[in-house]
Amino acid sequence: MHLLSHRHLEHGVGERAFAVGEIPGILWTPPTQPAPLILMGHPGGLGSMYPRLVARAVRAAADGFATAAIELPGGGERPRMAGAEHARADLRRALAAGEPVGAIVDRLVLPLVERAVPEWQTVLDALLALPDVSGPVGFSGGPIAIGIRLALVEPRIAAAGLFAGSFVPAVMLGEARRITIPLHVLLQWDDEGNDRQAALDLFDAFGSREKTLQANMGGHAGVPAFAGDDAARFFARHLTAGS
């Protein structure tokens, strides 16, 4: 891990920009250390997502959590993924025309999952080697397909808060059935970019004995503040010592 910068934000929150190989990322740490870690998923574009990520990080630090975000393959300044732009254009066209999108979603999302999940695992190795970061580890956010695969293959992930706000390849429903860690799934009821019934079917498929679906009103970006509070308490229940 190469440390690119280190500064302090409000309330004693540390912020480190880093790179692990060609993967850029940001680590936020609370004053109390070592801290359990939440990996924050996002749709890609670490720069444009920064304001929302740092807000989530500062809030999580107040609860005693370290948080980390990395750039997705093809996101931000990273080299585009072959075929991704084409697949995204096909998806927009198919959605607008009301045509089935399954094959396009497979073509867009599966290669991203295949590359992003091992990258998260590599970064996780590096983060957990730091003296101020510890397990257990949570995953929070999206894309939900990455969260599903990571929850399934990475035993250090002890709980996941997933945002049902993007497409999941049909073949991954089988992976969802094999997940057993506690899940907290957020669904925006009127999300223009998300098929509500598909999200409900996915929630039903998850194999976890403890899983909660919280659906709120509004579109993709309209998650109410209290939903963030409830998700924070989910992680506090499952990642805090003695919980």
Added chain:
Amino acid sequence: MHLLSHRHLEHGVGERAFAVGEIPGILWTPPTQPAPLILMGHPGGLGSMYPRLVARAVRAAADGFATAAIELPGGGERPRMAGAEHARADLRRALAAGEPVGAIVDRLVLPLVERAVPEWQTVLDALLALPDVSGPVGFSGGPIAIGIRLALVEPRIAAAGLFAGSFVPAVMLGEARRITIPLHVLLQWDDEGNDRQAALDLFDAFGSREKTLQANMGGHAGVPAFAGDDAARFFARHLTAGS
């Protein structure tokens, strides 16, 4: 209102058994007064439900809320409602046979709603006349059909936490659409006595701009403790001064 008994429980919680006309009820009050009030709905049988109700009441009192429960028409020691036993037997038979239950639900639930809602309103008049109880008022629990009608016709109800655990007559979907107060709806995903799709359709129908569905694993009686915490925070957000 006739006061039948008055005693103190743990943590300074007052418990009064009362009757308003032929309607028996229990009022719990916190040490801080006057307190906003939560009406606690339940399936009937104040005596057998007492352990669960008093647990909810003591918890709500810790959050600064007064709570009240009344016996449903036909419940506990009150005179049976004509036709209710018959309708309940028909419902069990139809469910076991996989037959449509709509007409039976109408026959079972509509008369109960017609009688129970004015009774809640009469009791509410009496409770709000007490010096240690104040508005705003919430409704919490079930039967959900009673909560829907009450939320629609009683302007003193400012927020409702509903338990999607019983049948709603189809004609009441139109009433659900006209509700505008904030709602927090609990759904047990594998509730053996509840049709999941009907519950999701009902949630979709509610006209409220702020409505949250929280679905958790397990059967009818398996609501996890954290779901109670989340519901409590919903009421704290909407019924506490300055919220």
